[in-house]
Amino acid sequence: MNALWLRILPYIAAVAMVLGGLLLAYSHGQSVKDAEWQAKWSARDALDADAKALNESTERAKEQARQNTINKVIQDGQKVIDQAYADGAASRDDRSLRDAADETAGRVAASQAGGHSCTAAASQAATRAVMVFADVLKRADQRAGDLAADADQSRGRGVTCERAYDGLGG
Numbered sequence: 001m002n003a004l005w006l007r008i009l010p011y012i013a014a015v016a017m018v019l020g021g022l023l024l025a026y027s028h029g030q031s032v033k034d035a036e037w038q039a040k041w042s043a044r045d046a047l048d049a050d051a052k053a054l055n056e057s058t059e060r061a062k063e064q065a066r067q068n069t070i071n072k073v074i075q076d077g078q079k080v081i082d083q084a085y086a087d088g089a090a091s092r093d094d095r096s097l098r099d100a101a102d103e104t105a106g107r108v109a110a111s112q113a114g115g116h117s118c119t120a121a122a123s124q125a126a127t128r129a130v131m132v133f134a135d136v137l138k139r140a141d142q143r144a145g146d147l148a149a150d151a152d153q154s155r156g157r158g159v160t161c162e163r164a165y166d167g168l169g170g
Contacts, residue, residue, distance in 0.1 A: 069167035077160025084156050088149025101134035 105127075 066168055070164050073160055073163040073167055077156055077163070080156035080159065081153055084149060084152035087152060088145065091145035091149065101137045105131045105134035
């Protein structure tokens with residue numbers, strides 16, 4: 001039986017070497033293919049990373065442009081609001097109508113004071129009416145100035161908000 005083994009052993013060794021060679025060739029082919037796929041995936045990942053970086057920089061540029069637009073709109077709007085405040089202050093400081101009403105009331109009071117005693121009661125009533133009218137006129141002028149200032153400020157804020165909203169859409 002030993003002689004049989006000695007005759008078969010070289011064939012078994014040859015078959016084992018062929019199978020071992022095939023296994024090594026298969027392993028080598030598989031590792032080469034894996035390396036090729038890994039290179040392709042790495043190249044794809046690098047392209048994806050570049051595309052992502054480009055997209056992020058583009059979107060950041062758009063965001064900065066929008067923010068710059070909004071900042072400009074806010075600055076312009078603040079100028080409009082500040083001008084409305086200044087106009088309101090100037091309107092409150094403009095006393096021409098109020099001074100004219102006071103002057104008219106003073107002239108009427110002075111002209112009525114020198115009259116006859118029988119018309120003194122009527123003169124006082126007329127003087128009071130003119131003074132009340134002058135006071136109402138002064139208050140109405142002041143209130144109109146306040147309302148105009150509030151309206152100007154509100155309009156400035158509204159226009160600023162509208163421009164900021166339009167700036168976001170672009």
